[in-house]
Amino acid sequence: xxxxxxxxxxxxxxxxxxxxxxxxxxxxxNLIGEHTDYNExxxxxxxxxxxxxFAVAPRADGLCHFVSRDFDQEFRCEIGxxxxxxxxxxxxxxxxxxxxxxxxxxxxGISCVFxxxxxxxxxxxxxxxxxxxxxxxxxxxxxxxxxxxDLVRLAQKAENEFVGVRCxxxxxxxxxxxxxxxxxKLDCRSLTFDYLPFEREDLRVVIADTLVRRELASSExxxxxxxxxxxxxxxxxxxxxxxxxxxxxxxxxRDHRAELDPVVYRRCEYVVRENIRVGEAAVAxxxxxxxxxxxxxxxxxxxxxxDYQVSSPELDALVEAARRVPGVLGSRMMGAGFGGCxxxxxEAGAVPEFEARVARxxxxxxxxxxxxxxxxIEAGTHAAELA
Ligand code: GLA
Numbered sequence: 001x002x003x004x005x006x007x008x009x010x011x012x013x014x015x016x017x018x019x020x021x022x023x024x025x026x027x028x029x030n031l032i033g034e035h036t037d038y039n040e041x042x043x044x045x046x047x048x049x050x051x052x053x054f055a056v057a058p059r060a061d062g063l064c065h066f067v068s069r070d071f072d073q074e075f076r077c078e079i080g081x082x083x084x085x086x087x088x089x090x091x092x093x094x095x096x097x098x099x100x101x102x103x104x105x106x107x108x109g110i111s112c113v114f115x116x117x118x119x120x121x122x123x124x125x126x127x128x129x130x131x132x133x134x135x136x137x138x139x140x141x142x143x144x145x146x147x148x149x150d151l152v153r154l155a156q157k158a159e160n161e162f163v164g165v166r167c168x169x170x171x172x173x174x175x176x177x178x179x180x181x182x183x184x185k186l187d188c189r190s191l192t193f194d195y196l197p198f199e200r201e202d203l204r205v206v207i208a209d210t211l212v213r214r215e216l217a218s219s220e221x222x223x224x225x226x227x228x229x230x231x232x233x234x235x236x237x238x239x240x241x242x243x244x245x246x247x248x249x250x251x252x253x254r255d256h257r258a259e260l261d262p263v264v265y266r267r268c269e270y271v272v273r274e275n276i277r278v279g280e281a282a283v284a285x286x287x288x289x290x291x292x293x294x295x296x297x298x299x300x301x302x303x304x305x306x307d308y309q310v311s312s313p314e315l316d317a318l319v320e321a322a323r324r325v326p327g328v329l330g331s332r333m334m335g336a337g338f339g340g341c342x343x344x345x346x347e348a349g350a351v352p353e354f355e356a357r358v359a360r361x362x363x364x365x366x367x368x369x370x371x372x373x374x375x376x377i378e379a380g381t382h383a384a385e386l387a
Contacts, residue, residue, distance in 0.1 A: 001387055002024045002049070002051055004051070004115060005022055005384045006386060006387075007069075007115070008053040008055045008114065009022055009055050009386055011067070011115070012057075012113040015067060015113065016057060016065075016111040016113070017057075018057040018111075019057070020111070020113075021054075021056050021057065021137055021140060021141055021383060022053065022055055022384040022385065022386070023053070023054040023133050023136055023137050023140075023381060023384065024052075024053055024133075024379075024381065024384050025051055025052045025054065025130070025132050025133025025175060026047035026049070026050065026051040026129060026175060026178055026379070026380060026381065027047075027048045027050045027051060027052075027118035027124040027129050028045045028046065028048060028125045028170075028178070029048055029124065029205055029343055029375060030044065030046075030170065030334055030335065031046065031183055031205075031293075031345075032044050032274075032278055032281045032300050032332075033170075033274060033275070033278040033281075034274065034300060034332075034333075034334070034335070035224060035304070035308055035336075036271055036274050036275055037169055037186075037188040038166070038167075038168035038169075038225055038228070039228050039244050039246055039271050039275075040243065040244040040245070041188055041189075041244075041245065041271065041274070041275040041278070042185065042186065042187055042275050043170045043184075043185075043186050043188060043278065044185050044278055044281060044282070045171075045173075045174040045178075045184055045186070046183040046198060046205075046377040047174055047175065047178025047179075047377065047380045048118075048124065048375045048377065048378060049375060049376040049378045050116070050118045050124060050373065051116055051118065051129060052114055052116030052118060052126065052129040053114065053115060053116055053384070054112060054114045054133045054137055055113045055114070056110050056111070056112045056134075056137040056138075057110065057141075058108055058109065058110055058141050058142070059108070059109040059110060059111050060108075060109070062079055062108060063076060063077075063078060063109045064077050064078070064093075064110050064112070065109075065110070065112065066090060066093055066114070067114070068089055069113060069115030070116065071089065073089075075087060075089075075090040077090070077097075078109075079097065079101060079109060080101055082097065082098050082162075084162075091162055091163050092130040092134075092158065092159070092162075093112075093130060094162060095157075095158030095161065095163055096131050096138070097134075098158065098161070099135075099154040099155075099157050099158045099162075100138055105138075105142070105146075107142050108142065110137075110138075110141070114130070114133070116129065119373070122207075122209045122340045123333075123340030124334075124335070124340075125174075128155060128159070128172045128174075128175045131155035131158050131172060132151065132155045132172055132175035132176050132381045133381055135151045135154050135155045135158075136176070136381045136382075136383075139151060140383065148176050148177060149191065151381075152172045152175075152176050153169075153172075155172040155176075156168075156169050156172045159172075164218075165221065165222075166222050167221075169191070170188065173186060174186075174380065175381055176380050176381050177193065177380050178377075178378065178379055178380030178381075179195050180377065180378050180379050181198060181199040182197055182198055182199075182377065183195075183196050183198045184196070185282050196285050199377075202349075203290060203329070203345060204346045204351050204374050205343060205344075205345065205346075205374070205375050205376075206343070206344045206345075206346045206351065206354060206372060206375075207334070207342070207344075207372070207373045208318045208322065208344065208362070208371070209370055209372070210312070210314035210315055210318060210339055210341065210366070210370060211368060211369075212312065212314045212338075212339035212366075213340075214312070214338040214339040220338060224267060224310065227268075228244075228245055228268065230261070231245065231248075231260060231264045231268035232244055232245060234259055234260055234264070235248060235252065235253075235260075238252075238255075239252065245271045245272060245275075248272050250269070250272055250273070253265065253269055253272060266308070267307065267308055270304070273299075273303055274300060277300055281293055281297075290345060291329060293330065294328075294329030294330025294331075294345050296330070297329075297331065297332045297343070298323070298331065298332065300332045301319055301332030301333055304332065304333055304337060305333075310333075310337030310338060311333050311337055312337070312338050312339060313366075314339065315333040315337070315342055316333075317361070317365040317366055318331075318358065318370060319331045319342050320361075321357065321358045321361035321365070322342065322358055324357065324361065325350060325354045326353075327347035327349065327350025328347075328354065329345040329346070330344065331344035331345070351374060354372070355372050358372065
């Protein structure tokens, strides 16, 4: 059981009556396939043991009363009377309530305490964990009978419409569909997926957090989406059936290079190549060939840095430091970019040296220590019981 479950349950008991529903909602890693989801491409995420835990109970007065244990703050709103909050965290919750109301789902007031250990703003999708966890709780408390995909879409729309980030579907999808010791290979067009076993006892997934948070991430994110759309629009003049970069091949890109803005060309080339890499990574995983897998992660980072241009000096410093450690099979920036964290695939025996050397080298380069987390691949959002 997640160690935070009794902590959040206890916090609930001290403030609210009744027996709450307890929900564990994980953060995510993404092994490979970055900035491909909104281009209808492929991604390979896994849910983590780092999670947000909720204790939620219905209440009769129609009020929604939220308590953030981590910020030690409270927020109240009425169903239908939503308003953006300067505290920011309530917007992810209100966004979900708002989507349930808009979809005509009958929900009532709730008392809700939540808290977690997903580093916030680090690119591990604490926001999707909040959205998915509340969506799951509302569905279960009010007996709505929604499908997993309904929950994913409601959570994603909450972020798109209420929070205002045009995120793709990866984070909410893995939050709901995650499975212990497996990563997903998800086709973001058809939303079909395979669980790929990821359980080598001798390997670890290690997250290194730059501790740099950049507001730039969401504005530049939307700019990248626009550039991808511009590329598709230009290519569509020649290939009218084109819907997204998913349909574009390297040959097609090269044939029309002269007609594309050079920056748009680089963005598109990165996405097309990254989609190919996800396919190659899935084959490597099935063959248990982590040397090849790690090499693909390294190429992904190079593309994100040089062509998609969403890395940062701090992320590059962490990746370079990681790759100097023997036993590191691959390392790359993860998530939207500009700040946040890297993901590395590390031989279990090399983790202590990774922690020491990456911390030392990053501190020398960036003037501060990174935060390093060894994560496990765990189940998606689920209800929990007190032991
Ligand atoms: C963020 C978004 C995702 C995805 C990644 C980049 O995490 O929420 O939808 O686009 O960035 O791969």
